[in-house]
Amino acid sequence: MMLTAIGLMSGTSLDGVDVALVETDGKRIQAFGPTGYRSYLEPERRLLRQALAEATHLAQREARPGVLAEAERVITLAHADAIKGFTAQHRLAPEDIDIVGFHGQTVLHRPERRLTVQIGDAAALAKAIHIPVMADFRAADVAAGGQGAPFVPVYHRALVQSLQREGPIVVVNIGGVANVTYIDGNDTLIACDTGPGNALLDDFIYRTTGQPFDCEGRLAAQGRVNVVWVARALAHPFFLKPPPKSLDRNDFAHFTLGEMSPADGAATLTALTAAAIAKIVPLLPKPPKNWIICGGGARNLAMMRMLREKLQPASVEAADALGWSADAVEAQAFGFLAVRGLKGLPLSYPATTGVPMPMTGGVIARP
Structure with a gap:
């Protein structure tokens, strides 16, 4: 039975809340509905950065010491605000929606x-x-010994199946962390995080220019890549580990650029993200023929140019060019995953998160 779901996503880049409506039975997508976005205000973003810093000391999932309790309240209110704005704009009543998939922050x-x-x-x-x-x-997957990330591959597979293209195809999501889903027919689904996405770049841009991100990669396009720095960064053991593998947003926070201009720093960090994605190719069963780029990185023209250089002769396309919504894919995915969770279908697999067996997950809260 087809259900109407709204998915919500607040990514590691801390820009805002993505909202998307999908009609699905948890196996295929019958229709994409409208999408929306609610930007975080600067005080909210500051609070979330503080929460990220304080969370490094957490030892228990449920603990909310210090600023984390206030950050949780603010996150919840922002998501409620995003849903109310979205349903009002599209004239949707609560009874029109079967389930909301709430990823949280x-x-x-x-x-x-x-x-x-x-x-x-x-x-x-x-x-x-x-x-x-x-x-x-993610909780059940991690409790069972899985990586708990990436969690969108099963949705990527549903999207790719609708394209009817010859594989292998890789869907890349470049948010705060970059991750890939390798799809080859119905049987082969492999996924992992590849390294920094926009997190290091956004943090550097914010620190050096006060802007939240490098709009369209304009700053990176003016800079020179420090190839020695990129090569040194890529020597980190994470990049040689086979999938499945995952990262925390701050795992590469120690990758400091030293005295680099904003343009050179932006170019260098953008190059690191592209090179880290390309590093996954030798670890895959076959060289991919097509790469589809989603997330904020798809809007970064310098990032897309570098990916095309690194991944040739394969084709590299932004998700928007296929009629997908590059910005809303993860929000759509959590609507899709919510329906799968309702039906007890697997959300993660041994080859996507390293979990011992296909795992369902999610916890329902009712009004």
Whole structure:
């Protein structure tokens, strides 16, 4: 049976809340609905940065010491605001929506300690919007020994199946962290994080220019890549590990650029993201024929140019060129995953997160 779901995503780049409506039975996508976005205000973003810094000391998933309790309240209110604005704009009543997939905000991801923490109060959100909410998608996977990330591959497969193209195809999501899904027919689904996405770049741009990100990669396009620095960064053991593997947003925070101009720093960090994605190719069963780029990185023209150089002769396309919504793919995915969770279907697999067996997940909060 087809259900109508709204998915919500607040990524590691801390820009805002993506909202997307999908009609799905959890296996295929019948229709894409409208998408929306609610930007974080600067005080909210500051609070989230503080929460990320404080979360490094967390030892328990449920603990909310210090600023984390306030950050959870603010995250929940921002998501409620995003849903209310979206449903009002598209004249949707609560009874029109079967389920909301609420990812929350990841503040710590340490699968080696069987710990992943997404803040956001699903029960409070369900009461505020009068719609059932599914949250805590990653917890069961990590508790069972999986990486808990990436979690969107099963949705990427549903998207790619609708293209009817010859594989292998890789879908890349470049958010704060970059991740890939390798799809070859119905049987082969491999996924992992590849390294920094926009997180290092955004943090550097914010620190040196006060801007939240490098719009369209304009600053990177003016700079020179420090190839020695990129090569040194790529010597990190993470880049040689085979999939599945995952990262925390701050795992590469120690990669400092020293005395580099904003343009050279932007070019160098953009090159690192592209090179780290290309590093996954020798670790895959076959060289991919097509690469489809989603997330904020798809809007970065310098990033797209570098990816085309690194991944040739394969084709590299932005998701928007295929009629997908590059910015809303992850939000759509969590609507899709919420329906899968309702039906008890697997959300993660041994080759996507390293979990011992296909795992369902998610916890439902009702209004």
